[in-house]
Amino acid sequence: MELKADRLTKQYDNKIAVDRISLSLEKGVTGLLGANGAGKTTLMRMLSGLLTPTSGEISYDDMSVKSEDYRNVLGYLPQDFGYYPEFTGREFLMYFCALKGLDKKSAKARCAELFEIVGLEEAADKKIRKYSGGMKQRVGIAQAIINRPEVLILDEPTAGLDPKERVRFRDLIGELGKESVVLLSTHIVSDIEHVADRLIMMKDGQICWQGVWKESDGSLEEFYLKQYE
């Protein structure tokens, strides 16, 4: 399991959003930190196959990220995602089960399992428009892991969750990292400290630091802030 990017660049008109980034992600949770506009979302979209790089290459175990095979093993949660207000939570997940290629029987079982994981069993048959922000975020997380992905790309997954839920999902992400390649982008440094095995920091479209952060290295938050001074 290796998601590799080689000299990845994305340019929009005169702005270079991602500038010659090379990285290799393996099984485990990799935290992605960076200020707004650092290029995190663009990088994640390219790694998800949603955006074609201006130059550079991406592959996952010799698969192209544009291939169906890759999408079959991918789970993606965008930073700012929507839903269908007229659907119930269960209908929303059943729809995404079909998009992920699960047959009806497996989809029903997986939905029940996911509602339990994200703590929405009681609200599964309520219209999503009646959900709170945190509940919608939980449904989003559920759709990202429907297909038990080998590669899981999460863009601010804990935004909008209350502290208790955040801890719960942090633990869930940690569990998923045992079996999958997880890339986790967040502004919450403590989340990264708790679950990330590796860390990538981005600034102005480039990686400004990457490696393993150890407690003996001091406070990650202070180090992170120093990068942007």
Add this chain to the structure above:
Amino acid sequence: MKKNSCFGTLYKYELLKILRNKVTIVTFLIFFVFSFIQGEFEVRGNIDLETLAEYQTINYRPVDDKLLSEWSAVTDEYGVVTDEKDIAYDSMEEWIKDIVGYHAVLEDITEDLIYEKRLETIDEAYTESYLTQEEIDYWKASEEEVDKPFVWHDLYVAFGLENGICNTMFMMLFVVGLGLASVFSVESQRKTDPMIRSSINGEKELYFAKILAGMSFCLFSVAVFLGGFITYVGVAYGFTGLDIPVQIEYPFTQLNMTCGQAIVVLIILTVCGSVFISAIAMFVSEVLRNSLASMGVLLGGYFVIFALGTNIPMKMKTLSKWISLFPAIQITPRFVYEFRLFKFAGHFFNSYKVAPVAYIALSFFMIFGGYFIYRKYEIKSN
């Protein structure tokens, strides 16, 4: 590993997205009720049932000197029936005046005059339509096939059916505009597209599930509107007079068809035209990724083409002929008056035969062209 396309489930949910749109459903229900109501006012209008029954007393009589002299005897110099007991002949007034002219002397109308005047007007139409000699020869050969003398019948059911079917096309324009202009744009506007496009069935399977759901909604709507309207007319008035030549409705046509056949043509044009505007709506929805803009383009485009098509000089024959194929211009009972022909492989085809084929061919072109665009689409905005 074999891929599970889940097409049926995707189709079901795409259909649900369309059917749970409140504005679409309210519009659909209003038009559903209207389709029955128009069955009443398009056929009967202001005429009472007794008069309609009277009209039937001269049905199926040949339009010859005998019938025309009876008509002359009961009408004044303006062609108006003078005594209520002769109201049956009132239904012939418009048809006769249409042929001989509104300022003609109506006292000595004869069979010969009617058929002669009719051909004179048709000759003028040849000139106005800038027909080639080959086209004129085609129509003259067609005229030979038309049975004469024409057989009279009151026209209320035939006219009513034709007008109602054409209204259905306008109803479909609004229902399709509201229901299908958001089929693709909804994913961008609701920001669900990144999750969809990163899923294994988010490309080909979803695209065609959306198209099939859109087309199912279109065909269901047009079937309900036409079915409701035609059933009402059939039950309330019966399908009378549909076996007579279309010349009793539109005297200057040289098409050898009955009123019933003209109605079937209009039904086919309406169904194929609805499929065509649905394909346009979904294509525009995909390209613009904005429901309101897509609706604006569909409705605005329809009326602009309507205005353009009705005003474009006949002198610009090729352009005006092709523009006239658009549903806005083509789907009217007056399609029978289109003399301009399309020549393919040495054979002439009437516009009503070319139009449905063109609608379906262009629909396929937009569907498959749209798939190409859909595959190339990238989610750029944050």
